[in-house]
Amino acid sequence: MTLTQLSAFVLVARLGSVKAAADALSVSEPAVSQAIAALRKYLGDPLLTRGGTGMVMTAGGNRLLTIAAQMVALGAEAEAAVRSANGAPEPLRLIGSNTVVEFAGGPLADAFGARSSGTVDVSVGVAVTSEMAALVSQRLADAALGPDLSGQRGIPLVSEPVFRSRMVVLGAPGARFRGSPRQWPWLVDADATDPGSDVARLLRGLGVPESRMRVFPHQTAAWDAAAGGAGVTPSLAHLAVHRTRRRELVPLDVPGTPMEVVWFVTMLPIDRRSAGAGSLRNFLSTPEAMRLLREPGAGVSPSRFRPPVYVTIWN
């Protein structure tokens, strides 16, 4: 399986014809035909078969197309990235759990990018707790914002606390729920699906079964639903302060809460750290960064906005 074979396949799939692909690549038709044949043999799947009008993909071919298209594109990207590396701003990849990124990701990236004008290019990603350590130690991310990761066996990482808060359980002022907390309807954000998150820990401690949870794409949506009386929602106290102050939501008396929560920043040891990562570390201990972490939901300017990407481990 080579990249040339894959790009031949992608082209045939898109154009629906071997001949057309051969013309596009300006090679002979058998060259393309053989590339496909090699893939077929290697993967043990016909991938494309002759149909009445053009080539038609098998189920396997369909799967391959999306992946192969990415590989081909990445190949080109790799070349471009390396060639333009000198003089370009240093990329800095910051990952965090869902909640952290939702509230602090954008503003942090915005502020840090502005401060180190043009020399670093910050991007923010959402990652699962269990993969954070690996992502940082394998240099696929420069810093992780989330729980303490220093204890990992054999991986030399440095975790430092940057922020403390308390997790409480909120509900609409009027609403009453029956039975013990484990029977209440729990409205949670995506963090709850990450077993290593603080929310998941709290829910496990209370014995809440999956059937009593509804997952919302982000914390703010869960608050909205809770304010409408649909259930209760676990939340960091400082993030919901506007809601609690206006009494749209009030803290409920739930065993185990308020729960102490600490956010750590995790990086490689100082001597293996990139310059950008080092100055991010410094930035995180400034009052400005503290304020951004504490104050929920400030928007960023359009030119700086970048959607967070879900990062998973590419082993």
Add this chain to the structure above:
Amino acid sequence: MTLTQLSAFVLVARLGSVKAAADALSVSEPAVSQAIAALRKYLGDPLLTRGGTGMVMTAGGNRLLTIAAQMVALGAEAEAAVRSANGAPEPLRLIGSNTVVEFAGGPLADAFGARSSGTVDVSVGVAVTSEMAALVSQRLADAALGPDLSGQRGIPLVSEPVFRSRMVVLGAPGARFRGSPRQWPWLVDADATDPGSDVARLLRGLGVPESRMRVFPHQTAAWDAAAGGAGVTPSLAHLAVHRTRRRELVPLDVPGTPMEVVWFVTMLPIDRRSAGAGSLRNFLSTPEAMRLLREPGAGVSPSRFRPPVYVTIWN
């Protein structure tokens, strides 16, 4: 540049040593050394240089690492995907603009997945309007939910209206803003950064400059900020109905609003459509789907939850 060369590079970068990588691959040390040499020559960058302790990456090497790691992983994934294609559920990729996915993505995927139990595997992605047509026509997505895409030159796509709403501008009941709308503080979601979106069209029409916009990661966060009096926010009327009913937000009198907005579903023509895509099309005209589109923010069950991914074109 071959996949074997790239995986050798990734391994050396991770282990920090050519020898260690060679051992891990159980080949001789020069084999790895030469793979790196070939990459160096091809890309014209040292990538890794000898440093006091272990190999240290150049700027170019750093860029290459992230991309190469993905390529290697995708290679393995491609094999697995094709090999397990028979009998596995058909993957169905639905893309939409930011707002659509935020409110309707999860519930739609949840409901459609449940209805066609086990035979399709729905995943939802966010895409930019300008890339939607290409993504669908190149079969990198099966359906797009967003504006009408049928007019594109030469690309045979079918767009059908599935939903109508009106876009209004909302603000906190008490708040007063000075001057003309173009000088107000506008709190927008990520859709506003997509020039093809309805929000961007509205803002352009009003002549709002970038400097007067603050971008929030999602619409709900923008509402929150607007309810706090920080500015005004454009929004689809039906999505904000809870807020307007509770009078946390009220519609403002802005020229050009309310603006008619229609969501279309775009797919390949019927004869080129996959089975899953066809039944998704049918599902979208059921009352259940209509209800999901109309009613904002229902959560999904934890086992079904999947974070939306940002999809871009892989050329």
Add this chain to the structure above:
DNA sequence: GCAGCAGATAACCGATCACTTAGGTGTGCT
């Protein structure tokens, strides 16, 4: 039934890949 077309197969060829063994070179340590 047959021409015409598109794709597969065959036979062949030079270039490169991936790997080996052998020897050269740079760096850190005692």
Add this chain to the structure above:
DNA sequence: AGCACACCTAAGTGATCGGTTATCTGCTGC
């Protein structure tokens, strides 16, 4: 200085890649 270690380079080898031309096969349309 000299040793040890890790990396690089050289030379050689079989396998495969990527390409060609020529030929075969299967389908479509008339």
